[in-house]
């Protein structure tokens with residue numbers, strides 16, 4: 001039996017917010033459970049220091065309504081699908097037993113994003129193997145394979161496999177993104193032009209995906225395998 005509806009991985013704190021916050025807010029509002037796991041602390045970012053960015057990630061999780069957020073500290077700019085990292089990610093998957101896993105896009109602006117996509121995909125497969133042994137506090141962990149692994153679309157435009165209406169949650173999504181104050185507000189309290197451009201890009205992308213299903217805003221996801229439905233009526 002699964003424990004968590006969605007386990008959302010991000011290479012850096014704020015990846016999940018920028019690309020999938022609307023889906024997360026909607027899931028929680030319908031009574032679902034979501035856990036966010038940041039693979040790094042984002043320490044290579046041009047703005048903000050470690051402690052400050054950790055606090056911002058917690059503030060943002062509170063805005064989303066996410067009760068649990070972990071940071072694995074794999075090293076910003078240094079994410080790879082190697083044995084040590086796969087072990088760490090499998091441990092988290094088996095701990096939270098998610099129905100759905102969200103991860104970065106395979107092709108994106110930051111090289112960590114593609115590496116994170118591969119790492120999480122590999123770990124989701126290995127997590128289902130009984131002989132891939134991991135423990136938590138000395139206790140053997142049961143194998144677990146999520147029903148779906150979906151890659152959210154962030155910086156680079158990628159054709160989505162499906163899009164999800166987030167019109168009701170868009171305002172709160174932007175509030176959660178802006179909780180990363182060090183990334184969006186300078187010491188002189190002015191928003192850098194790059195940050196303004198990023199917020200505009202997020203809005204425009206969500207509008208484009210929304211337009212495809214005749215709603216105001218939507219988030220897009222890529223699935224490497226077919227997406228199954230138990231009921232055709234679930235489609236918009």
Ligand SMILES: [Zn+2]
Nearest residue numbers: 011012015110
């Ligand atoms: Zn990132």
